[in-house]
Amino acid sequence: MEGTFNRILERFLVFSIAVSLILTATGVFSTVINKAEFEVEYVNIFTYIIFLVSGLIFTLVLQIFALEKIKSSMHIVFIFFYIVIVLIIAAVFGQGYTPYALIPFLIIEYFIEAGINDMFILHDRFLYECENLEGKDLETYLFHNNLSAIDLTEKTKGQQAVLFGLCVSMFIIIVFGKLSEGLFNPIIIALILIFYLSVLLCYFMLGLFRNDIFYAFLGFKNIVKDRKRLFRSVFLIFLISVGAAAVISSDNPLIKIHYVEDYRDNQKQKQQPHYEEKVFAEPIIENPNEFLGLQEGKPNWIIEFIYSLIKYAAIVSLAGGLIYFFVRPFFTNHWRIYWSEGRLIKFLHDVWEDIKLFFHFMFSKDSKTNEEYSTVQSKKFHESMMDFLKKTKRTKEKEAEIDRLTKHFMKLIDWGESHKIKYRPNLAPAEYTALFKNENAETAGSLFEKALYDKNVLNAEEEKSFITAIQNIIRN
């Protein structure tokens, strides 16, 4: 289930990074791109919807490409036909100007997704290779077959730079958006937050991948014991940082640069300049033929014929090559088998199952979280009891009894530690058990103190009830 969780999360990150970046860029600069005075809208709600839907489609298509092991050149074929389809949709909906924004941004969105997705695919491939190996076998296998590990390492390094570049791009968009009085509404701010959270998670995943490779070479697999808790820690760090940043940030810089200040003030004061239609004079051209670069003279018809032959041959071959390049994939055996076997339906079904598992894993109660473990506190408690026994010089019977009871009490402290009831050395046993707010705990605490300070040993019934009380607490 953890594998499914990872796969879905990785694909979601790919989607969220690309979509949030493109939506933010178009959203922020929509006021600049759109020319209201001519009633021309390059970016509108149709564009946003197309970007969002395209993001999802690209994620699915890239996954299909990875599963079917499609060649890299097919990315160009896909994006070409995809844009053609989008143009048709735009024409159907009467969006005459949106393709000017849609075409470049869709290409950027697709290749951002393809670039990031590549790393996750390499990681999946690496995990698949090492699936059945562990320990010394894995170590030996990777010693001889380390190509996928090297590829992944190189990819993670490259990806780090790509993610950094994307962060800087987003930053530049924000800064220039601010400088050019771009649109910053709550949705765009939310998109920016989503983008940075996604990049943070991507960096985090990169760190995990690097660890996967490093430890795989040492023969270790499945190094993260509690993935959910780890994700929770990352989110907690993000939330604290966002909270603190929201409180501290303001419109006043600590170091004021006059140029920037002036620019900002001017931007605020500046009014929209009126468009004045200027009348341009017709240029006077004395000799039009000379201006056009035409020379007088008798043309040689043979040379002209050869040139035109070459020209048309080049055009035809280029067009033929392009048609072959774009159309050929639809006539391959792979394409035919893919559709005849209904792999798309199967893929979509698997994706749906994976999404269900993803949410199930995310919201299911984890049994591991409250697992008991030996703590430093219980060890300290044991040491303090041993010190106490040395100082008080009790009988051997009494020492043996306290040793027995201490071991049970240590279990209670370990249980308490895993259930957020912290033991502190300055607490007496009964004071500590009072924190449990439980009748059994109080019984155990009072009996332990009785055993500790009384010169006589506890009778069999008392000792039994002490042990039962502790067992009841731990069981419940």
Add this chain to the structure above:
Amino acid sequence: MIKVSPLVYISTALCLTFFLVSPYRLVQFICLGILFVFLISFLYAKVLSRSIKAERNTEKLKLACKEHSEISFTIKNYSPLTAQILYFFDDIPYFQVFDDGNKGVTRLRPHEIQKINYEVTSRDRGLFHAGPVRFRTSDPLGLFLIDMQVPCPLEITVRPARIKLITEAVPGFPQGSIKINNPCYEDITMRRSIREYMNGDEQKRINWRASAKFNNLFTNQYEDSFDAPFFVFLNLAEEDYELHTRQYHMEKAIEIAANIVEKSRVLRQRCGFAAFAEGFPYLPPHQNQSDNILDILSVIKSAHGKINYDPVKRFQHQLPHGTLLFVVGPDEVEAYYLKVEANKEDINTQNVGIMRKYGRNV
């Protein structure tokens, strides 16, 4: 030691600069957000690096060569933070570690203690050191990598390998700690029991108190025991051994010597030791000295030259009366090997010619 990616430095510098000069709240918010993520991660890593400790339950360990022994240490997390991926590696050079138990990846929860056990064996005798324990972990985001070494020393003395060699103690003098069924070695200070009087019993052996009580004569019976101090001489003169088998035979000689010393400890006999070896050690027979001699044998090295004296003659007069003198040299090792090759079951110090009594072969 905390390792940081250069990207973190660059990002910090950029974010700090833009935070300081930017007059826009959104830009400041993003810069500060990134800075806080770095700060929290750094503090997390710092706390972890200071609170993860390793401790051993013992500082010294003694084991015999080629024998398995268990080494354990405890990893403790004193902080309230979790080390999600913690790699540990106990450095133990020259040892064969079973199942790579000296390294592993684990998760160390707040205040958790984990005990790590693993089995080792050594092919060579000597004095070795284990530790430090290396830890590798990071903050949850993996931005700050903690790679540290905790000094957790363990001194391991690997004693010579145990071999199959029987040493039967020959009585040196009566009254000691070795039992024998021979009334010649009766120890009148150690009364075992009483029995009914039999004709011929000496009058002084009658237990008058018991006889008076039961109105019948009873005779005391005493333990029969003897003592036999051990003294081992080990010849490790390089020229006395053949060149091509020198190392192998010398090691065997050391193993034989260790076996005899070990036996003296089992029999609770005084043991002395001398060797023609590096440092020329000489220890006259003393009680509870076997452990020291075994430690010397763990680290003993050969000496250049050839032995030019007869050890029996040399040490005979320096040793207490009744001392069993054991001489281990190239000839004895050769004899031992001959017995081993012949698959003899009763290979003992007497038939190999190692044990000498009063300077003569027993």
